[in-house]
Amino acid sequence: MALAVGIVLVSLVYTLVAGRTQKALKGEYDTQIDEKIQQHPYLRNPVFLSFALFFILVLGYILYWSVK
Missing domain, CATH: 1.20.5 (Single alpha-helices involved in coiled-coils or other helix-helix interfaces)
Structure with a gap:
């Protein structure tokens, strides 16, 4: 149970960080890949x-x- 909660929390944080990164790009779809x-x-x-x-x-x- 603790493992499942940990995976959910890590996934949520990863999703939020990815969302903030997308907002920072201001909708530019063709950006340089890291x-x-x-x-x-x-x-x-x-x-x-x-x-x-x-x-x-x-x-x-x-x-x-x-x-x-």
Whole structure:
């Protein structure tokens, strides 16, 4: 339960920060992409990170119950 609350809080803060960044851009859609993101487009993508975390947790859950 605490883990779920922690994930929700981190996601909320991340969303608020992303929203403020978008407001700072003042609606400009074609802005320069940060160099760090250009170097690692998949590692910096929260959707891919969410999928990776989900599959790691599912695999851990399966391994836990198979060993137990």
